[in-house]
Amino acid sequence: MDMMTRHMLPIQARWQCDLSDDSLTWTDGVYDLFGLERGTPVTREAIVAMYSAESREELRQLRAAAIAECGSFTFEAKIRRPDGQLRWIRVTADVEAEDGVARYLYGTKIDVTDEIVAISRQYA
Secondary structure, three states, X not given: OOXXXXXXXXXOOEEEEEOOOOEEXXXXXXXXXXXXXXXXXXXXXXXXXXXXXXXXXXXXXXXXXXXXXXXXXXXEEEEEOOOOOEEEEEEEEEEEEEOOEEEEEEEEEEEOHHHHHHHHHHOO
């Protein structure tokens, strides 16, 4: 049984990153979230480039700490899809380790754009 099956999470936008080569495995929901055709080959570098500069830096720091500590993180990121649309996503990540060494990151990505917009309007 592969890791994506073992870690069935309650939503459809699940992802996995093999830390040996940074290869990504996505469910259809993640492709939909990023506005990409399902099954399109994706690279971590190309996907991270879709994040805003601030979100990229936050991701870099959180990811490095999670890998070093075999920990986890959650954060909200701003992305720009290929169609130009700006979206907010909530990313959760956990580490799967072998012998105390991080081997995989896996988690969920959820579109929280409506939530962020509603909160922004409350405080505008």
